Amino acid sequence: xxxxxxxxxxxxxxxxxxxxxxxxxxxxxxxxxxxxxxxxxxxxxxxxxxxxxxxxxxxxxxxxxxxxxxxxxxxxxxxxxxxxxxxxxxxxxxxxxxxxxxxxxxxxxxxxxxxxxxxxxxxxxxxxxxxxxxxxxxxxxxxxxxxxxxxxxxxxxxxxxxxxxxxxxxxxxxxxxxxxxxx
Numbered sequence: 001x002x003x004x005x006x007x008x009x010x011x012x013x014x015x016x017x018x019x020x021x022x023x024x025x026x027x028x029x030x031x032x033x034x035x036x037x038x039x040x041x042x043x044x045x046x047x048x049x050x051x052x053x054x055x056x057x058x059x060x061x062x063x064x065x066x067x068x069x070x071x072x073x074x075x076x077x078x079x080x081x082x083x084x085x086x087x088x089x090x091x092x093x094x095x096x097x098x099x100x101x102x103x104x105x106x107x108x109x110x111x112x113x114x115x116x117x118x119x120x121x122x123x124x125x126x127x128x129x130x131x132x133x134x135x136x137x138x139x140x141x142x143x144x145x146x147x148x149x150x151x152x153x154x155x156x157x158x159x160x161x162x163x164x165x166x167x168x169x170x171x172x173x174x175x176x177x178x179x180x181x182x183x
Contacts, residue, residue: 038084038085039082039083039084039089040068040071040082040083040084041080041081041082041083042071042072042074042075042079042080042081042083043075043080044074044075044077044078044079044080044081045078046078046079046080047080049078049079049080049098049180049183050079050080050081050082050096050097050098051071051074051079051080051081051082051097051098051099051100051101051180052081052082052084052090052094052097052099052100052101053067053070053071053074053081053082053083053084053100053101053103054084054085054086054090054100054101054102054103054115054118055067055083055085055086055101055102055103055104055115056085056086056103056104056105056111056112056114056115057085057105058105058107058135059105059107060105060164062105062135062162062164062168063103063104063105063135063162065168065169065172066103066133066135066162066168066169066172067083067101067103067133067172068083069168069169069170069171069172069173069176070101070103070131070133070172070173070175070176071083071101071176072173072176073172073173073174073175073176073177073178073179073180074099074101074176074177074179074180075176076173076176076177076180077176077177077178077179077180077181078180079098079099079180086112086114086115086117086118086119087114087118090118092121092122092123092124093122093123093124093126094122094124094125094126094128095124095125095126095127095128096126097126097128098127098128098129098183099128099129099130099131099157099179099180100125100128100129100130100131101130101131101132101133102115102119102130102131102132102133102147102151103115103132103133103134103135104133104134104135104143104147105134105135105136106134106135106136106137106138106141106143107136109138109141109143110143110146111134111143111144111146111147115147116146116147116150119147119150119151120150122151125151125152125155128155129155129156129157129179130151130152130155130156130157131157131158131159131160131179132144132147132148132151132156132158132159132160133159133160133161133162133172134147134160134161134162135161135162135163135164135168136161136163136164137163137164137165139161139163141161142159142160142161143161144159144160144161157179157182158175158179160175
């Protein structure tokens, strides 16, 4: 009788471990993978003012919304903006851009491994100013430091956290307009 009880407990524990592993896969694997190119171009008034916005999609829409709104603000300020996901399809020499933005959702206190992997592959920034942004639920930690450690510190123009509890589209668009109007 005791042996049957122990077997049931072991099966329950094994089932719980498998369930927890599946939940971790759902949350962490998409956050870690390179996504296929999904390039979007937003035309600006001045084609010589070019910006690149690279973002890792999250499980929800927040990071994409922030990236798109930031890109729209830069476009409003006259920039031609390329918006895409990190991966081998992107250039590693970013010196053709005046502004480059990198964005990541934050899960378990970590930014996207795929975006960090892409940042490590970048060979040059030229004179590009860098914008770093994250999206997540912890208002006390913006996590942009994980991205900032992978880019030249003197190139960083702005760092911001967009909270998952807020609609950040207007704030991101306004930020893009403001930062795009500085030069």
